[in-house]
């Protein structure tokens with residue numbers, strides 16, 4: 001059983017260290033630290049960890065499985081801003097729409113249609129990001145850079161959905177910086193046409209400082225904050 005006090009102390013230390021590194025990277029890109037939102041990705045960790053994060057003032061929390069987000073949201077007494085960052089099946093949309101403040105991972109138009117239909121039924125507009133495979137990694141989902149602009153056009157036109165930016169997961173091998181730069185250039189083009197397309201969700205534990213230097217407005221950190229996950233997760 002995990003000692004929550006001890007977890008809280010370790011978390012506080014890690015959170016402070018990560019926040020300092022975020023501030024430094026933001027300064028290197030000529031931005032204020034407040035221009036970068038830290039999302040703590042708590043997948044596989046118990047809901048107590050989410051509660052501890054919330055108690056430390058960390059309000060943005062991410063999950064990559066719909067059922068896990070739903071279960072933690074129901075169990076949690078604190079209020080957090082949920083982000084859904086994983087691959088979303090259409091039959092799991094109901095667990096996430098309205099519960100997640102932002103769905104980062106819209107990687108196909110029919111998924112956006114399902115999200116829009118659900119949100120419209122609830123009288124909501126669901127904020128989403130469009131996932132782009134900016135590193136052209138065959139193992140990753142997401143629109144290609146070539147497809148992304150028309151995908152944003154189509155997704156913007158769907159009732160019940162608002163597209164606030166782009167998200168990417170870089171390939172594990174090699175320098176992620178070029179892919180981050182390409183995503184930023186695409187966001188700049190889109191923002192010139194659609195002012196609400198502002199966010200760049202890019203950067204994980206291994207590369208968040210590079211992502212911030214390249215303009216990330218959101219970084220999604222699991223292991224850098226929480227320590228190693230169990231391998232099969």
Ligand SMILES: *Cc1c(COP(=O)(O)O)cnc(C)c1O
Pocket residue numbers: 041043064085086169204205206220221222223224
């Ligand atoms: C798990 C996950 C993260 C966090 O990964 P770390 O390497 O632990 O920082 C970020 N984004 C997505 C989409 C994830 O699935």
